[in-house]
Amino acid sequence: AQSVTxxxxxxxxxxxxxxxxxxxxxxxxxxxxxxxxxxxxxxxQLLLKYLSGSTLVKGINGFEAEFNKSQTSFHLRKPSxxxxxxxxxxxxxxxxxxxxxxxxxxGTGTQLKVEL
Amino acid sequence: xxxxxxxxRNRITKTxxxxxxxxxxxxxxxxxxxxxxxxxxxxxxxxxxxxVKDINKGEISDGYSVSRQAQAKxxxxxxxxxxxxxxxxxxxxxxxxxxxxxxLFFGEGSRLTVL
Numbered sequence: 001a002q003s004v005t006x007x008x009x010x011x012x013x014x015x016x017x018x019x020x021x022x023x024x025x026x027x028x029x030x031x032x033x034x035x036x037x038x039x040x041x042x043x044x045q046l047l048l049k050y051l052s053g054s055t056l057v058k059g060i061n062g063f064e065a066e067f068n069k070s071q072t073s074f075h076l077r078k079p080s081x082x083x084x085x086x087x088x089x090x091x092x093x094x095x096x097x098x099x100x101x102x103x104x105x106x107g108t109g110t111q112l113k114v115e116l
Numbered sequence: 117x118x119x120x121x122x123x124x125r126n127r128i129t130k131t132x133x134x135x136x137x138x139x140x141x142x143x144x145x146x147x148x149x150x151x152x153x154x155x156x157x158x159x160x161x162x163x164x165x166x167x168v169k170d171i172n173k174g175e176i177s178d179g180y181s182v183s184r185q186a187q188a189k190x191x192x193x194x195x196x197x198x199x200x201x202x203x204x205x206x207x208x209x210x211x212x213x214x215x216x217x218x219x220l221f222f223g224e225g226s227r228l229t230v231l
Binding site for chain 1: 120156157158159160161206208217218219220222223224225
């Protein structure tokens with residue numbers, strides 16, 4: 001079963017408009033949740049993470065995400081996007097596995113394209 | 117200089133050839149990983165290593181092998197490349213805390229094309 005689902009493969013949005021990138025996960029145990037961003041021709045870098053505590057987490061570049069346990073979601077939001085936000089965004093889940101340690105599973109990614 | 121360096125950045129090869137992708141890091145992390153990225157499939161774990169003497173298979177290890185030559189170096193080999201191994205390959209590192217929480221540091225990727 002897919003652990004992380006990013007339903008939107010592409011999201012076009014105009015500059016200065018708000019955006020939400022959706023992420024849902026499946027797990028019956030506690031998880032850690034992440035959003036990574038991949039700019040063109042670069043590796044992935046951590047945007048933000050939820051480990052515990054406040055369900056609203058803030059990351060770099062004005063992004064934030066809200067952990068919703070009842071809906072098993074961790075949607076990423078930004079109130080006003082910029083051209084430089086054009087990138088691919090990956091949701092990831094880390095959860096404990098049998099035998100110890102944690103396994104990080106990535107979603108399939110959402111391409112955010114910001115247009116003028 | 118990048119903390120996680122991958123070489124080569126781009127490589128075109130033919131079916132049946134042996135290919136090695138190399139990764140070196142200056143972050144001092146014990147844990148290193150190799151991922152493969154395909155359009156629409158996200159990132160999938162090939163192999164990971166928690167220290168020099170520890171090698172573990174990921175979800176898609178068939179057709180690949182790895183070598184952890186030192187704490188800072190982790191190489192990925194394709195003994196006999198095939199076209200469906202055409203992909204973007206990423207090396208990543210983490211410390212102990214990152215292995216638990218999932219915070220990884222990625223290289224810039226190695227694009228491999230197998231003809």
